Amino acid sequence: MVEITRSYEIEVETIDSDHRRLVKIINEITQALDDKREAECARLVPEFVTLSKQHFAREEALLAKNGYPGVEKHREHHAALDGKMDTMLALAERVVESTAARDALRKELIFFLMDDVINEDMDFKSFLMDAASRKGNSTDG
Amino acid sequence: METSAIQGLHMVGVYHSYGSTPVLNNISLTVPAGELVCLLGPSGCGKTTLLRVAAGLERLQAGSVTIDETVVAEANLQLPPEDRRIGFMFQDYALFPHLSVLENVMFGLFRRDKAAAHTRAMDVLGQVGMARFADQHPHMLSGGQQQRVALARALAPEPRLVLLDEPFSGLDTDMRGRIREETLSVLKQTNVATLMVTHDPEEAMFMADRIKVLGENGRILQAGRPADIYYRPASEYVARLFGPMNMIDAVVTQGKLASSFGIMAAKRAAEGQVVRVLIRPEGLILSNGAGAEGGTPVDVLSAHLLGDSSMVRIQVREGANRGEEFQVRIAGAFDLTEKGQIWAHVDPRHVFQYPQD
Ligand SMILES: [Fe+2]
Ligand SMILES: [Fe+2]
Secondary structure (H helix, E strand, O other): OOOOOHHHOOOOHHHHHHHHHHHHHHHHHHHHHHOOOHHHHHHHHHHHHHHHHHHHHHHHHHHHHOOOOOHHHHHHHHHOOHHHHHHHHHHHOOOOOOHHHHHHHHHHHHHHHHHHHHHHHHHHHHHHHHHHHHHOOOOOO | OOOOOOOEEEEEEEEEEEOOEEEEEEEEEEEEOOOEEEEEOOOOOOHHHHHHHHHOOOOOOEEEEEEOOEEEEEOOEEOOHHHOOEEEEEOOOOOOOOOOHHHHHHHHHOOOOHHHHHHHHHHHHHHOOOHHHOOOOHHHOOHHHHHHHHHHHHHOOOOOEEEEEOOOOOOOHHHHHHHHHHHHHHHHHHOOEEEEEEOOHHHHHHHOOEEEEEOOOOOEEEEEOHHHHHHOOOOHHHHHOOOOOEEEEEEOEOOEEEEOOEEEEOOOOOOOOEEEEEEOHHHEEEEOOOOOOOOEEEEEEEEEEOOOEEEEEEEEOOHHHOOOEEEEEEEOOOOOOOOOOEEEEEOHHHEEEEEOO
8 A cells, every 4th residue: 555645745735636646546556456356457557647647747837837947857757757657558468467567567656656756756845835935825726 | 644654665855965065965765665776876976875864874964764654764853773673784884703693693683582583593594595604703704605694684683674785895796696696585585675775787787676876966867677777768877877888979950860870760859959879889780781670881890709798899881970980799709700791780779869958
């Protein structure tokens, strides 16, 4: 089970709620793998990838709107994750027949979520918090 | 809820500086239980500092460190190393010379009663194949055997996190390969989270489930599986970590880059922009004819057998890179007596583009 904890929150509701939705799907996928319902990965993993891409776009728009100076770099970081998402989609097609694919997919998903999606966002956490306090209101929307 | 439900190490937003010199710049990482993450970088990139912060040997200045369910460091909280349930294998953390192998391993088990400590120490010595050396002293052991005992000592107290700092650097090449394979297999059986520091890309590739490349400024340059780092290096710096590279600078013309090896589509670059194209020596393939994929005729200048592969120097005869020299790695020996024109073409899996500013 993955749970988002306070230290992993960006403290911007649109981003944190996206992250929580991604966590929820990862938990469904790992649960499906644990319960030998591997076939469900064919639906869940593409859903996870689609949601990730939507989230990246939303996050980039939010960063641009708030004038975050590292927005281009973060956009590049997201773009560089395409290959990893392709790998996860390819692995998802093989989980029914292959134990190795199952293990690799589980590993990829956890690292992708914790490291590539959430940890990397810590880069702009303090910027957005400062932006919010400067404006005296929320950076959301 | 304060902690993460993923078992293992979580470092979030870690900054560190010595005086006014920043060494770690907002580092966050996760090492799930049962996984091994390698921090790969040159000396002075802060990787050892990060390990020492995780261990509690260095005071955390900003951010948080969680091991399993326990926050071990954050603002106003610093658990001492001995309360973090960590196993160490550090370069400068040698075995105690005056203690036997068994006593070395029992050293960290002082919280258990003597009989239980003895049983546990013998168990873990068995796991690393060193039980029959229990009564010997470190100086009687080979470097590899000492390393196994050090691993047993690290694992004996059943740590939740193991930290390895260049653990194999004192071993000769032969022994290093064997010991790191054994170490990896024992760590995997133990299902413990492991964070390892190395400057050796090959070692990181071999050991890691995930590599985090640190740059000189104490920032993470790229994180991914060894295959991601090798086949999709995010920057020229990361690409060059794994040995020599061939280099072509080309200008984007109608969305394409021209070279003697053929035309390729420019990625993420604007018209007229200079793109640095890097090709690994194994990404150039030599053949006796043009082949289906095209390629370019070359002269072979030299060939050196390195063991199971050879490094061949070639010079391009035609096209945009006419007269330029390239390095090619081929399997086995190169036959210099072979007649006929040699052609080179590229394997796109080993070609990387980096638009220049
Ligand atoms: Fe995000
Ligand atoms: Fe992000």
